[in-house]
Amino acid sequence: MPPDEIGSALQDLGDQDAVTRGRAVDRIAEEGDRRLSASLWPLLKDPDAVVRFKTACALAAQGDRRGEPVLLWALGNRDLAALSLEALIDLCAPGAIPSLQAFARRRFLHPLERLLAFAALHRAGDPAAAPRIEACLASSRPEERGFALELCGRLALPGALVRLTAVLADPDDPHQLDALRGLRALGDPQALPALERALSSPDDEVAALAREIARELKESRP
Numbered sequence: 719m720p721p722d723e724i725g726s727a728l729q730d731l732g733d734q735d736a737v738t739r740g741r742a743v744d745r746i747a748e749e750g751d752r753r754l755s756a757s758l759w760p761l762l763k764d765p766d767a768v769v770r771f772k773t774a775c776a777l778a779a780q781g782d783r784r785g786e787p788v789l790l791w792a793l794g795n796r797d798l799a800a801l802s803l804e805a806l807i808d809l810c811a812p813g814a815i816p817s818l819q820a821f822a823r824r825r826f827l828h829p830l831e832r833l834l835a836f837a838a839l840h841r842a843g844d845p846a847a848a849p850r851i852e853a854c855l856a857s858s859r860p861e862e863r864g865f866a867l868e869l870c871g872r873l874a875l876p877g878a879l880v881r882l883t884a885v886l887a888d889p890d891d892p893h894q895l896d897a898l899r900g901l902r903a904l905g906d907p908q909a910l911p912a913l914e915r916a917l918s919s920p921d922d923e924v925a926a927l928a929r930e931i932a933r934e935l936k937e938s939r940p
Contacts, residue, residue, distance in 0.1 A: 724749065728757055736766035743769065747776035755780050762788060771798055778805035783813075790817045803834035807872075810841045818842065829854075829862045837869050848875055855881070864896035871900025878904055883912035886928075894924045902931045910935055 723745075730742035743761060746754050761773040762785055771792050774785025786809065792802035799821075806814055821827075822835040833854060839847035852875065854866035867885060870878040878900065885897035894916075901909045913935070916928035 724754070728754075731757060731761060736764075736769055739764065739766070740769045740772050743772045743776055747772070747779060750779070752780050755782050759784060771802075775801060775805040778809040781809070783809060783811055786811050786814060790814060793817060793821050800831055800834060803831065803838050806838040807834070807841050810843075812843050815839060815842050815844050819844070829857075829859060830865050833862065833865050833869060837873055840873055840875075848873070851875065860892065864893045867893055867896040868899045868903065871902070871904035874904055879906050879908055883909060886912050886916055886924075889919070894919070894921065895927060898924065898927045898931060902934070905935065905938070907935050907939065 727742045727745040727749075730738050731746075733739050733742070739761065743758060746758065755777060758773050758776055761769055762777075764770050764773065770785075770788050774788035774792075777783075777785040778789065786806075789802045789805050789809070792798040795802075803818075803821075806818065818835050818839045822832055822839065827835075833851060836847045836850045840851065851866055851869055851873070854862050855870070857863045857866065867882060869875075871882055882897045882900045882904065885891050886894055886901070888894075891897075898913075898916075901913065910932055913928045913932040917925050917932070919925045919928065
C-alpha cells in the first residue's frame, strides 16, 4: 500500500465501528510488513471477538505469538476453527500442542480439519503428527488423500519430492493437481524435470499449472 493508505489503515484501527477496525486489520495483514505488527497488539483485547481473531491471524502470519491464546480459543468455534488451524501452522507454537491434540481427537471431526490439526502439530514439534499425515496418503477418501499430498509439500515432509513427482508422473492418478500444489508449496528446484515432463500432459489444467510452477521456480533461482 502507498504510505497514505497505510496511514489510513492505522487510523482505522481505532475506529468506533468493529467492521471498520476488522477491515483495517485485513489491510495491514495484506501488507505483510513486520514493522506494522506492533500497531496490531492492542487489538488482541478488542471488545469484538472477530477483530481479536483477525488480529491474532495477522500476527501469526508474521510469526508473532502474542495472539496464540485467541487462536486456541477459536478452535472451539465451528466457523473459525479451520482458519485458526491455518494460522497455527504458520505460528509453529509448541505451547499449542495439548490443545491441538485434543482438537484432533474430537469425534465427528471433518477429515480435512483433522489433517490441518496434524499439520499444525507437526509444525509445533509433535513427532507423532507427520506419520498421521503420511497415513492419509493411502486414504480411500479422495479429498483426504489429495489434501495430504498438498500438505506433504507444504510441510516439506521427508520424501515429499519423490512422492509428489511420482503422482505427477502417473497419468492415471486422479491427484496430479494436488501433487502440483504440493510441489508449488515445496518450492524445490529439483522438481523442474518432472514439471517440464508434465507440460505435455493431455490434461490442460495439469499442463497449465505445471507451466506456472516451473516458471515460478526458475524465477526464484538466485
